[in-house]
Amino acid sequence: MTDPEEGEEEPRNEGDRESQAASDGATKSQPxxxxxxxxxxxxxxxxxxxxxxxxxxxxxxxxxxxxxxxxxxxxxxxxxxxxxxxxxxxxxxxxxxxxxxxxxxxxxxxxxxxxxxxxxxxxxxxxxxxxxxxxLEIFADRARTREGVLQVELAALSYQRTRLVRAWTHLERQRGGLGFVGGPGETQIEADRRAIDEQVIRIRRQLDKVVKTRELHRASRRKVPFPIVALVGYTNAGKSTLFNRMTGADVLAKDMLFATLDPTMRGVTLPSGRKVILSDTVGFISDLPTQLVAAFRATLEEVLEADLILHVRDIAHPETAEQAADVAEILQSLGVKGATPQVEVWNKLDLVEGAAHEQLLAQAAKSETIFALSALTGEGLPDLLEAVSATFDEEKTERQLTLGFADGRRRAWLHAEGVVTGEAETEEGHRIDVRWTARQEKRFRDL
CATH class of the missing domain: 3.40.50.11060 (GTPase HflX, N-terminal domain)
Structure with a gap:
């Protein structure tokens, strides 16, 4: 028999042991x-x-x-x-x-x-x-930072305001789930809308303080000449695994939806020697609750601040194209501008075998903004790091172009490359301000 833990008293007889076992069993929640x-x-x-x-x-x-x-x-x-x-x-x-x-x-x-x-x-x-x-329940269970917890509570209040048949005891809990599926929430104690509104006001005040603190941190980072690279993508696309592979960090990376909920940032030294800040963000999902899109906007402001966005895709998923479309819609709703360069990372290449594997590699090789790799094995990662280095190492110049109304293909190319910084319509066509590299300018001239 093992010794009892320090501070615990071992049962004196068999009857006490049975009683304690029954008590322990009663306290353990069943799935x-x-x-x-x-x-x-x-x-x-x-x-x-x-x-x-x-x-x-x-x-x-x-x-x-x-x-x-x-x-x-x-x-x-x-x-x-x-x-x-x-x-x-x-x-x-x-x-x-x-x-x-x-x-x-x-x-x-x-x-x-x-x-x-x-x-x-x-x-x-x-x-x-x-x-x-x-x-919401998953987010409540996973959120760890103060901002994450407050954002979840705010979203839950917005969702539950019309559902007063549910319990509100979870509002007094410091962390963990929201009580929708178990725990104190089972008592079905109701609170009126005035109590909910008061909670909303209190949480928003607390959130304002947290957001201001994060803004101070961002302002401090702006003084340091380190570009920000944000990882975005559908939930379970492998962002945290890629983040760990690139930074050597130990962020939770599991084959699970919403394994990451709070933004994590680490410094990375690129092959060129340049240092950048890599940000791992919450995964997106189709039909994301509108309450969460609004509530997590502050958390996702790291994406709005990014100098480069790496869109990580689970290329082995049967609906990878649909997932990519969902991510693009949410980025647009967040206000991510086309001027922010984006790179597609086709992750989980290790799950694709044979001819399909080679086809993906060949397809990615034809594009300067697509990289096929496996964050798990490291295959293809050096090419991505070199490309990120080149993005920040290449000198960029500003130009003003005038394109006729019939020149839609070249205009679309400029927007797809993310080099457009401003645009206005004139009598002759479109006056477009661009900021691009010499390589991009050459490709545009060759169109």
Whole structure:
């Protein structure tokens, strides 16, 4: 028998041991048995395949601690029902399945109105979270910095303001989940909207102080001639693994959605000897809750401050193109300007084999802004580092160009290269201010 830990008293007899064991067992939480549903509604168009959307939702659910996924299903619907989302027959069928599987939580991969949530919980006798609530719960569990915690609380208040059937005891908790799926939240104690609004005001005041502190840090960094390189990309694209490979840091890097939530910055010395600051940011995801886009804007300001953006893509994912489109939309919504140079990093090359592997390498080799690599093995990383070095080492000049209205192809090329700093329409065409390298100028002249 091992010695009891210091400060703990060993049970004196067998009866005491049994009593203590029972007490310990009572305090340990059992995994929540969850079932994941993806409503495939005909009236709502999506560029994603329903089965892959369901798989992503299951991965989201698995990102929560103490969660056991016992079932999953794509539910095809001609249209959403106002009161129950699903038809009554499907509701009864799912109710029997949930009872047989002893399900305690149902995760619906899509928006669920407060009325639908309340009715479905009553019909099924389980807790229910929609996609927004699930992502908020993950963010609450992962956020570690003061700003991250405050941003999550603010987003949760905005989401829950119309859902007063839920509990509000989580507002007094210092860290951890929001109480949507367990813990004190199960008491269903309600707070009125005035209490919520007061919390919002308090959190925003605290957040203003934190944001001002971060702005002071950014102002200090601007005095140091170190460019900022920001890693962005879809969640689980491998940004943190690449960050660790480039910096030698030990940021949490797991095959898990939203493994990174708080921005992390480290200095990197490039092959040329130049030093840059590398920033690892929160991963993006399709249908990101609007509350989180607004709430995490301050966190993502590192991207707005960046001198170079590395868009990391999981090139082995079957919907890598759709994920890239989602990232581009969110960057645009954040106000990232086209003048900020961007490089695409096709990551997870180690998961692509044979002819497809060689094809990706050949395709990337044809572009000066695409690099195929494996952050896990290091394959292709030297080429990326050399390119980042060249981006900052090449001298750039400013020019003013005038392009006719019919010269749309060359104008589009300038915007795609991220060299446009200003543009105005004239009677002759477009007057465009550019800042580019000699190499880019030569390529433009050759178009």
């Amino acid at each position: 929540m048995r969850a079932f994941v549903l993806h409503p495939d509604i005909r009236t709502e168009r999506s560029r994603r395949l329903p089965d892959l959307r369901l798989a992503e939702a299951v991965s989201l659910a698995a990102a929560l601690p103490d969660m056991e996924i016992v079932g999953q299903e794509v539910v095809r619907l001609p249209r959403a029902q106002p009161g129950l989302l699903f038809g009554t027959g499907k509701v009864e069928e799912l109710k029997a399945r949930f009872k047989g599987l002893d399900v305690g939580l149902v995760l619906v991969d899509g928006p669920v109105s407060p009325v639908q949530q309340r009715n479905l919980e009553k019909e099924w006798g389980v807790k229910l979270l929609d996609r927004t609530g699930l992502i």
